[in-house]
Amino acid sequence: MVPDQAYDGALGTEGGAPQDGGTPAVRVEGLWKRFGQQIAVNGIDLVLPAGKFIGLVGPNGAGKTTTLSMITGLLRPDAGRIRVAGHDVWADPESVAQVKTRIGVLPEGLRMFERLSGRELLAYSGRLRGLPGAEVDKRATQLLEVLDLAGSQHKLVVDYSTGMRKKIGLAAALLHNPEVLFLDEPFEGVDPVSAQIIRGVLERYTHSGATVVFSSHVMELVESLCDWVAVMAAGQIRAQGPLERVRGSAPSLQAAFLELVGANGRDSGESLDWLGGPAR
Numbered sequence: 227m228v229p230d231q232a233y234d235g236a237l238g239t240e241g242g243a244p245q246d247g248g249t250p251a252v253r254v255e256g257l258w259k260r261f262g263q264q265i266a267v268n269g270i271d272l273v274l275p276a277g278k279f280i281g282l283v284g285p286n287g288a289g290k291t292t293t294l295s296m297i298t299g300l301l302r303p304d305a306g307r308i309r310v311a312g313h314d315v316w317a318d319p320e321s322v323a324q325v326k327t328r329i330g331v332l333p334e335g336l337r338m339f340e341r342l343s344g345r346e347l348l349a350y351s352g353r354l355r356g357l358p359g360a361e362v363d364k365r366a367t368q369l370l371e372v373l374d375l376a377g378s379q380h381k382l383v384v385d386y387s388t389g390m391r392k393k394i395g396l397a398a399a400l401l402h403n404p405e406v407l408f409l410d411e412p413f414e415g416v417d418p419v420s421a422q423i424i425r426g427v428l429e430r431y432t433h434s435g436a437t438v439v440f441s442s443h444v445m446e447l448v449e450s451l452c453d454w455v456a457v458m459a460a461g462q463i464r465a466q467g468p469l470e471r472v473r474g475s476a477p478s479l480q481a482a483f484l485e486l487v488g489a490n491g492r493d494s495g496e497s498l499d500w501l502g503g504p505a506r
């Protein structure tokens with residue numbers, strides 16, 4: 227287990243590139259967000275290198291969605307600075323728009339235009355991104371085929387299953403070939419065959435130099451997919467760095483995670499001595 231900042235290269239030198247070279251995909255400094263009395267994100271620093279498959283993990287309520295929303299220009303921070311591919315996200319309204327052209331987002335809750343068919347949703351997303359119609363058509367056809375949605379392309383999104391919604395959301399996020407892709411729980415509700423296809427698509431995408439940042443609760447998935455991990459708990463970053471360094475000497479990422487978030491030794495149901503006994 228490696229605590230936060232143990233990876234010396236992560237934050238790099240002042241204002242410069244990280245020690246492994248190049249502009250990071252995401253650089254976050256002193257990021258804060260509170261909702262009333264609840265501090266959701268408690269002054270975090272985060273550096274996510276470009277070209278990596280990155281997992282953002284943490285227990286329920288850790289602050290992952292709030293952090294991703296601020297990084298992707300959906301939620302204004304109370305304090306702090308965020309740069310995506312070197313561009314300051316919140317410097318001015320124009321910079322938010324600039325950053326949005328470089329990123330793809332599969333948001334939590336899959337807010338989409340549900341009265342469009344899958345095909346129409348992709349056409350709309352592509353045109354919104356300024357792609358020519360013929361190119362949008364070509365890419366949409368390929369994505370629908372690869373993601374096994376061709377047969378449902380004319381069905382309304384409102385009638386899609388959870389897994390199908392994830393897949394069409396992913397297709398919409400990928401259509402303009404963004405530099406950085408942010409995915410909130412992309413594999414939730416997705417069947418194993420589709421999960422394998424999504425993995426393939428994302429691996430191909432990162433091998434071409436692009437960056438994937440995704441949040442997940444499934445440690446085995448993060449361990450098998452990611453080469454870089456950030457662990458969040460109670461609004462703070464508990465560890466960040468290459469997967470092997472965050473895992474350290476623990477037998478698995480799951481074991482390292484439980485240690486990092488302080489879940490070891492917590493009552494895991496022993497106090498529920500009435501549960502499973504004779505009904506009363």
Ligand SMILES: Nc1ncnc2c1ncn2[C@@H]1O[C@H](COP(=O)(O)OP(=O)(O)OP(=O)(O)O)[C@@H](O)[C@H]1O
Pocket residue numbers: 261264265266284285286287288289290291292293
């Ligand atoms: N709009 C909001 N209004 C009030 N509180 C909020 C709001 N959004 C998030 N919070 C609070 O901020 C904290 C962090 O929430 P967040 O959704 O970022 O966590 P998370 O790590 O994504 O959790 P999960 O894994 O359960 O999705 C929680 O305590 C949550 O209740």
